[in-house]
Amino acid sequence: MTKLKSVKTPELDTKSRILQAALEAFSQSGFYGTSINSVAEAVNIKKPSLLHHFSSKEKLYGAVLESIxxxxxxxxxxxxxxxxxxxxxxxxxxxxxxxxxxxxxxxxxxxxxxxxxxxxxxxxxxxxxxxxxxxxxxxxxxxxxxxxxxxxxxxxxxxxxxxxxxxxxxxxxxxxxxxxxxxxxxxxxxxxxxxxxxxxxxxxxx
Amino acid sequence: MTKLKSVKTPELDTKSRILQAALEAFSQSGFYGTSINSVAEAVNIKKPSLLHHFSSKEKLYGAVLESIxxxxxxxxxxxxxxxxxxxxxxxxxxxxxxxxxxxxxxxxxxxxxxxxxxxxxxxxxxxxxxxxxxxxxxxxxxxxxxxxxxxxxxxxxxxxxxxxxxxxxxxxxxxxxxxxxxxxxxxxxxxxxxxxxxxxxxxxxx
DNA sequence: TATTTATCCTACCAACCGGTAGGTAGACAC
DNA sequence: GTGTCTACCTACCGGTTGGTAGGATAAATA
The missing domain is CATH 1.10.357 (Tetracycline Repressor; domain 2)
Structure with missing residues (x-):
């Protein structure tokens, strides 16, 4: 699982960026007021791509809570x-x-x-x-x-x-x-x- | 969505009972987490009947805030x-x-x-x-x-x-x-x- | 070179959302 | 009776939701 980073971008990987966007969305609008679609858009990917990283909205929410x-x-x-x-x-x-x-x-x-x-x-x-x-x-x-x-x-x-x-x-x-x-x-x-x-x-x- | 506890004060008119049930629902689940349908069920009427008393979800929410x-x-x-x-x-x-x-x-x-x-x-x-x-x-x-x-x-x-x-x-x-x-x-x-x-x-x- | 794996996509689904259309039943007025 | 009003209903609408199926691409691995 070694990772070869050809570009040393200040950017995070997609998963982290999703978490970050989700934190902002959930904190601003709450669980029910946030759609995973809007989170996906904030990271410039489509909804199913987000669901590839976090298999459900609940899981995403849980991951945000845990990271905090x-x-x-x-x-x-x-x-x-x-x-x-x-x-x-x-x-x-x-x-x-x-x-x-x-x-x-x-x-x-x-x-x-x-x-x-x-x-x-x-x-x-x-x-x-x-x-x-x-x-x-x-x-x-x-x-x-x-x-x-x-x-x-x-x-x-x-x-x-x-x-x-x-x-x-x-x-x-x-x-x-x-x-x-x-x-x-x-x-x-x-x-x-x-x-x-x-x-x-x-x-x-x- | 969990079923709301029904409001059982037979003395209040329907409008007040809706307000009461809405207060409980909104405070427990927030604006987006509450469906007007569930509020209607809590007072044993159908959704369109609720909308007869409060013409929209926003209006209902506003009425609750104002009464408080x-x-x-x-x-x-x-x-x-x-x-x-x-x-x-x-x-x-x-x-x-x-x-x-x-x-x-x-x-x-x-x-x-x-x-x-x-x-x-x-x-x-x-x-x-x-x-x-x-x-x-x-x-x-x-x-x-x-x-x-x-x-x-x-x-x-x-x-x-x-x-x-x-x-x-x-x-x-x-x-x-x-x-x-x-x-x-x-x-x-x-x-x-x-x-x-x-x-x-x-x-x-x- | 061939194959596997990770990542992202388009297209789609059933369920539920807020809200509307249109009608029924009863109470009251005339 | 007739007309009108309130309260409630069933049936339905378009839009959005969370989530799925399955394919494209490109890199990592064998």
Whole structure:
């Protein structure tokens, strides 16, 4: 299966390009609002050619979800290894979460959609995208509490509010962008980020 | 497509029953994932009969959105008039928001879906569902700050995080319910609510 | 050189979609 | 009675959907 690449194009192979186009389509219009035909057109191939790579629409959708999930997990690992100090780890993980939201809003939106469309599948313990995040962070907070670095509080409840605030803000951005003037919008971006950090420090850190 | 639960309130007229069934269907499956036929079946009439009451799918969807929007606004008014004290008003409005989330998760979900599906329409200044909420609350916080009752902070950024946390939590509930044991789930409900209140008090109140 | 394999195509299908045409039955007015 | 209105029906429409059958092309392999 060795691949001889005669052209070192910056372009991806067809399969990857399909995945990329599908991510955008699904995140913008949802599963039912997206036709595989439109995805195929975005990659300049015909529908049956797409179905050659992904044998059904569901499979394609599943592949998109999985690619997001694995990518997310690897980012988490990286963020956790960056420090030993609980405070810094906490901030580092939240930072990685923030960076993901910012760089891949499509992925953020799609995972939220999946939660709305299919709560039971989204929840199948092992592949719920937030599960590892929460698990690790709950652990982290418990550790910090034992070391006397964090205040006493229910880790899960606290985390869910923080993560929820961030998540919701990201999916609101397109709407907010249309309501606010460009300058206000830009200011809000900074303010929200600072505000969230303040909330964490105020509530969690001693 | 799964069959919808039939609406069984014999007192409502057909039009209201359609609206009710449509709310449930749209919130569960989104606009494209819902067929007007399935809505018609849920109220035990045929599709053309539904189209007699609402001349198109878009009109039906619009009617659902509007009914939610007006209901929301009137609840806000009621909550604002309950007190003169800024702190109590703040808590009262957040309480009304919470009660709405709890009693009508369908509406919460549908409005979030609308924001994902159609950010530009969701944002047309006058009918964005959160606009009056935010407007009034920003005003309220500014007043509280002038009176020295609230800390100095950017009202919009603060509010968005609080509202986002609450909103996100509500739409996650079906997923969380499947992940957690029943007792843990119930506990989390209480903890999250308390945690959010603590965050508000800690960050906003002097 | 012959053959297999990967990739993409045209042509087609049954099922379902939103919506229309046209008719029936009952309630009320005159 | 006759006329009109509402609520609902059956039958049907054109268009789109996800998916299949089978062939063309070109490269990799034997």
């Amino acid at each position: 999930s694995t990518r997310l997990l690897s980012e988490l690992e990286a963020a956790m290894d960056s420090s030993e100090n609980e405070k810094e780890q906490m901030l580092s993980v939240m930072d990685s979460f923030y960076r993901w939201n910012k760089e891949c809003p499509n992925e953020t939106v799609l995972l939220l959609r999946e939660m709305l469309d299919n709560p039971q599948r989204a929840a199948t313990a092992h592949n719920w995208y937030l599960a590892p995040w929460l698990e690790r962070l709950v652990e982290l907070i418990r550790r910090g509490q034992q070391n006397g670095r964090f205040h006493e509080l229910e880790p899960m409840a606290f985390l869910y509010n923080i993560i929820g605030a961030q998540h919701y803000f990201v999916v609101s951005l397109p709407t907010l962008k249309q309501i606010l003037r460009a300058s206000d919008f830009k200011a809000l971006l900074k303010q929200q980020r600072q505000e969230l950090k303040t909330l964490i420090e105020l509530r969690l850190f001693k | 929007s007006t209901r929301l606004l009137s609840e806000l008014e009621a909550a604002m008039d309950s007190s003169e004290n800024e702190k109590e008003q703040m808590l009262s409005v957040m309480d009304s928001f919470y009660r709405w989330n709890k009693e009508c998760p369908n509406e919460t979900v549908l409005l979030l879906r609308e924001m994902l599906d159609n950010p530009q329409r969701a944002a047309t200044a006058h009918n964005w569902y959160l606009a009056p909420w935010l407007e009034r609350l920003v005003e309220l916080i500014r007043r509280g700050q002038q009176n020295g009752r609230f800390h100095e902070l950017e009202p919009m950024a603060f509010l968005y995080n609080i509202i986002g946390a609450q909103h996100y939590f509500v739409v996650s509930l079906p997923t969380l319910k499947q992940i957690l044991r029943a007792s843990d789930f119930k506990a989390l409900l209480k903890q999250q609510r308390q945690e959010l209140k603590t965050l508000i008090e800690l960050r906003l109140f002097k």
